[in-house]
Amino acid sequence: MTGRPFGSELPEDALSAYLDGELTADARAEVEARLAGSAEWRSILDEVRAARAALRALPVVDPPAGFFERLLAEAEPVDAGVEPAGVGVADIEQARARRSPRRARWVAALGGAAAAAVVAAVLVAPRADRVRPSVASLTDAHAVRSSTGEDSVSSLAAVGKVTGFRK
Amino acid sequence: MSRRVSRIGVVQLALFVSLGGAVLLFPAPHAEANDNAAALLARARTAASTHDFVGVVRIRWHTPKGTQVADVPVSSDQGLVEVGLGSEKVVGHGLDRWAGADGAATLWHDAGPDQLPKPGTKWDLSTTAGPAVVGRPTTVVVARDHDGNVRARLYVDQSTGLLLRREVLDRHGHAVHDVSFVALSAVDNPAPGQAPPTTPRAHRERTHDQLAHVPSGITAPSAAGDGFRLVGRYRQGAGVVQLFYSDGLFNVSVFEQRGELDWEALPVGGTDTTVSDHRTLSYETAAGTVMFWNFDGAVYTCISDAPPDAVTGLVTTFADASDHSDAIHDVIKFVLGPFSWG
Numbered sequence: 312m313t314g315r316p317f318g319s320e321l322p323e324d325a326l327s328a329y330l331d332g333e334l335t336a337d338a339r340a341e342v343e344a345r346l347a348g349s350a351e352w353r354s355i356l357d358e359v360r361a362a363r364a365a366l367r368a369l370p371v372v373d374p375p376a377g378f379f380e381r382l383l384a385e386a387e388p389v390d391a392g393v394e395p396a397g398v399g400v401a402d403i404e405q406a407r408a409r410r411s412p413r414r415a416r417w418v419a420a421l422g423g424a425a426a427a428a429v430v431a432a433v434l435v436a437p438r439a440d441r442v443r444p445s446v447a448s449l450t451d452a453h454a455v456r457s458s459t460g461e462d463s464v465s466s467l468a469a470v471g472k473v474t475g476f477r478k
Numbered sequence: 479m480s481r482r483v484s485r486i487g488v489v490q491l492a493l494f495v496s497l498g499g500a501v502l503l504f505p506a507p508h509a510e511a512n513d514n515a516a517a518l519l520a521r522a523r524t525a526a527s528t529h530d531f532v533g534v535v536r537i538r539w540h541t542p543k544g545t546q547v548a549d550v551p552v553s554s555d556q557g558l559v560e561v562g563l564g565s566e567k568v569v570g571h572g573l574d575r576w577a578g579a580d581g582a583a584t585l586w587h588d589a590g591p592d593q594l595p596k597p598g599t600k601w602d603l604s605t606t607a608g609p610a611v612v613g614r615p616t617t618v619v620v621a622r623d624h625d626g627n628v629r630a631r632l633y634v635d636q637s638t639g640l641l642l643r644r645e646v647l648d649r650h651g652h653a654v655h656d657v658s659f660v661a662l663s664a665v666d667n668p669a670p671g672q673a674p675p676t677t678p679r680a681h682r683e684r685t686h687d688q689l690a691h692v693p694s695g696i697t698a699p700s701a702a703g704d705g706f707r708l709v710g711r712y713r714q715g716a717g718v719v720q721l722f723y724s725d726g727l728f729n730v731s732v733f734e735q736r737g738e739l740d741w742e743a744l745p746v747g748g749t750d751t752t753v754s755d756h757r758t759l760s761y762e763t764a765a766g767t768v769m770f771w772n773f774d775g776a777v778y779t780c781i782s783d784a785p786p787d788a789v790t791g792l793v794t795t796f797a798d799a800s801d802h803s804d805a806i807h808d809v810i811k812f813v814l815g816p817f818s819w820g
């Protein structure tokens with residue numbers, strides 16, 4: 312997304328790029344003109360902003376206890392037997408020869424840990440299509456709609472009173 | 479023989495016409511009672527904005543933990559109705575509504591629901607002299623279901639038409655939801671020349687939420703449950719559609735969105751039931767019944783001021799409607815065309 316006109320483009324894409332500062336000056340001006348003239352675009356901007364904030368608010372997932380130890384233990388066979396026992400005097404050539412597999416071991420361990428952390432995050436973190444209805448705002452919407460077709464006091468009295476549902 | 483038959487036919491026709499005339503000229507007491515009750519309810523719809531007052535409304539509802547209570551200050555000043563305080567405050571003027579914290583409200587506006595069903599179509603309505611509520615004589619509109627069970631009592635102020643109390647009952651006659659004035663003072667008419675109160679300043683507007691049609695992939699039966707008719711469709715946030723149903727006396731909103739319901743995020747204490755082979759979880763709240771269900775990749779949140787058993791009928795309707803739709807086709811259309819709403 313750079314400077315294309317937004318006639319056929321989804322507003323969410325344009326507004327996401329707008330928030331990311333990815334638009335050219337012309338495109339940015341066009342988005343701002345649309346925002347100034349369209350309540351719908353302003354509403355969608357609020358939603359995009361809220362969605363991004365919700366994503367950023369996702370918890371950082373810690374791996375289970377002992378996870379890294381088990382991972383390292385599994386990585387051990389990679390260089391088993393490479394480390395010579397009982398080396399009394401440092402031999403620069405031998406040390407150089409050992410450095411390479413040691414580095415490989417750490418790279419393998421860290422790589423494995425990173426991959427496992429990603430897997431753990433996918434398993435533990437909420438899936439993208441998991442829906443947690445925003446009950447408070449939905450009940451307010453219901454009350455507001457109801458109040459135009461019936462007695463407004465009894466309909467609106469419940470606004471803000473429905474609590475206990477996580478957003 | 480044929481002349482005799484012809485005479486009998488004429489007599490039958492005359493009897494039929496005279497009976498029909500009698501029905502037209504002298505409507506049954508039942509129909510008259512329905513009309514009286516409907517007229518009272520119609521008056522109550524607008525009374526709050528045509529009489530100035532200050533008061534307190536108490537909401538009572540029943541949960542497995544016991545009876546819950548919330549008191550809400552209300553007032554009306556020259557057509558501007560204010561309900562609640564602070565961030566829970568809602569201001570109404572005509573068809574406009576401002577909800578949210580003072581000075582940072584969201585303005586809601588639409589033309590209101592399409593023509594509402596007549597309450598007497600589904601409900602057997604009658605009126606009777608009622609007890610005083612906050613010291614004011616009332617007329618009670620009683621709504622009975624097909625089985626003759628009282629499901630709602632609406633206490634209308636005899637002098638102003640203001641709805642002073644609204645009581646909803648389950649099929650066993652137990653009150654499940656009750657909204658009632660517990661304090662009310664009429665305010666004298668404003669002095670001539672007195673400036674009308676100002677409406678809040680909205681930082682956000684929801685003035686284009688009404689949808690002429692729902693997006694593809696959204697199940698929106700035109701009639702649902704026992705006598706509820708679809709009277710409004712609204713866009714409610716990203717990917718959520720509000721379907722607004724009414725039976726003339728009660729309202730139901732069904733919020734529909736694609737995805738899988740995160741059941742574990744719902745609080746404990748709900749009533750877990752199975753309706754039409756689908757799991758539902760419902761809660762009693764200050765706003766009425768809130769029920770969740772999930773099928774065919776859609777999450778439904780239903781909010782209703784109707785008796786709780788009325789909501790379960792809607793689940794069946796939606797399940798049936800969804801079963802008959804071509805889900806894959808709808809999903810593809812939904813993915814490709816969500817921005818052609820309106």
